[in-house]
Amino acid sequence: MQRNFIRRVVGTLCFLLLILTVHAQIYTVTGGKGTPILEVNENSGRFQVYIVYGMDNVEIQYTPTSNSYQWYRYKTKAGVAGDIEKIPSVLEGGKTIVRNIEEGYGYYVMEDDNIAKTSGYVWIIDYSKYAFNATNLYVDTEKSNCGKMYLGGDIEMKEMRYYNQSGVPGILKRKFDVTYQTMEQSQDKTAYLPKTVEVTVEDPFNAGIEAPFCDTDVTLKGDLFARHFGVEKTMTTSVYQAIAVEASLLIDTLSYTNATNMVAKGDSLSAPVEFNFKAVANTPVAAIFKWEIFRKEDGTEGEGTKLIDFNGEEVSHTFNQNGTYTVKLSVSDRTSQCTWTPDNPVTINISDSFLDVPNAFSPGTSPGINDEFKVAYRSLTRFKCWIFNRWGVQMYYWTDPSQGWDGKKGGKYVPPGVYFYVIEATGSDGKPIKKKGSINIFRSKSIDDEIIEE
Known part of the structure; x- marks a missing residue:
């Protein structure tokens, strides 16, 4: 028992020592406007990307584990001749510090002139050179479709690119807060109700956002890096005429007898049966409703004989004849650009006598x-x-x-x-x-x- 206890204690101490060692290897970046952002922190701090706003007083600190060390910086790949250069540093309070930092470089410390003892790498990006800006914000109606809504305008949004120590490039993803109105189906599926959407997205200009189900303006805030540094932009579009449609199909039995003396046959219904079919949709965007009812003919292919071709939000029909029926609904927007159909049509089986x-x-x-x-x-x-x-x-x-x-x-x-x-x-x-x-x-x-x- 005592030996197992000692082993657990030793193991815990070793783990804590490892954690402390890892954290001791992480670079610390200060300076610029506000607090720098540690946006990328891979492999327990072996590679980091810091975002600063302006390069005034920016410095990188590191606590060395040896008396022999050297700072380097690289443009695209560490350890490659011609792409790295030595840079001076100062030692203050047990920490080695580099100043006069330039944006768009990776920095690292090598100890004892041994590449294996390189503690980690840190890349610096000056957000002031990449700040997001947009004017004349609008919803791009040519690009927007039935599933996505895209924003457009006069956009300034340069890529914030970095390279890790192996020369592998990366691009920091911006994030924006987007607010707009839409509609959602009620829990009982009998209506569509207004809803405010507040969502954070990476790229509302190219990746788009979920299309709204009602006419709405769109407010864009961002990006979130700009918010952190206190230079966030807020813009609102004019009203966008929605085209996305969605619906559900409600079925009410208007007339059907389920008597004790009725002899059932599988999942078939006993004629006569009168149904009322109703489409619940995001009106008035959903404006065109089309119903079709087909009767499948025995031994034939295809949909069968069309019994009903009706335009309107609801339709009733009495099924008197035995057979298999298919009820189809399609809902389109005011401009007929978008059409919604259910994943599976309604199938009704009427039994023989x-x-x-x-x-x-x-x-x-x-x-x-x-x-x-x-x-x-x-x-x-x-x-x-x-x-x-x-x-x-x-x-x-x-x-x-x-x-x-x-x-x-x-x-x-x-x-x-x-x-x-x-x-x-x-x-x-x-x-x-x-x-x-x-x-x-x-x-x-x-x-x-x-x-x-x-």
């Missing part, structure tokens, strides 16, 4: 159990049923296949015995269905309800 008639029931005997005469069915677009006694007297008539006969006439149970039904219906294939037959009523003699005598 089915009708089965029971031959007996027992009204008033066991409530809830076989106490009503009902057909088992699906996809009947028309239905009529008559009940007659043996003398041809009509006992009951109804037109809704989800309903049935409770074995009563005039509010009183009819006597037990044999009765006859006649059914006329139309299936989802448009073909007529006719059925005739007998139905037996079973009743217990203990039931005291008054019975009609024929």
Whole structure:
């Protein structure tokens, strides 16, 4: 136990010593206007890029680990003859310092004349030479598209380029704060609501920003280096007429019976079914709505027969015929430059017809159990049923296949015995269905309800 404890302590001390050694090798840059920015810090400080504003009093400090050391600077690659030069330094308070720094160079210290003992490298960029400036800011309508919005204007934005010790170039990325208005879909997907976007982007001129869903002006602040040094620019465009569109499709069932005596078939629906289809979009930018409903023909390729071609935000349709239907929506902006379509069209399956008639029931005997005469069915677009006694007297008539006969006439149970039904219906294939037959009523003699005598 004691030996393991000592090992952990020694390991922790070694780790802390390593951290201190690494931090001791990091260069410190001061001077210029404000506080310099350490923008790049790679390999635990082995390569750094500092941004200063103006070169007044700029200096680099380093704490050497040897009494023998030399400062160098390079233009594109360290350690290459002809590209490096020695520079003088002063020693103050245990730190070696170089002054009279020039922008656009990399600096480093080599100890004991051994390249392996080079502690690290630091590159200096003077932001005052690269300060961002723009006039006549506007939204570039020729470049902007359905997904991106691009800014334009009279832009001054030089590349802030640097080279690491191996000669590999890099470019510092500027960042801008952009504010504009857009719209977003509500959580219940029933509306599009206003929204303010505040986003930080690297290049709104070339990389663009997300296109808005409403007309808006755009405010640009930046870049963030300029903000740090207190020289930030703020500009606002005139109002941009948005072209990006987005929508969702809402489906409401206006008329559909899901009765207990309906016999389901997979994921198919029983005709007739009336749907209302509604497009919820970022109006008024979204201004053109087109609906198409197709019926797939058996054994054929393509979309099938077009049933509806409708312009408007919503449309209703009743599906009476069995088959597979595709509902398509497209939404375009006021200028028809941008069009939105859902990732997948709506597919509706309407089942074929089915009708089965029971031959007996027992009204008033066991409530809830076989106490009503009902057909088992699906996809009947028309239905009529008559009940007659043996003398041809009509006992009951109804037109809704989800309903049935409770074995009563005039509010009183009819006597037990044999009765006859006649059914006329139309299936989802448009073909007529006719059925005739007998139905037996079973009743217990203990039931005291008054019975009609024929």
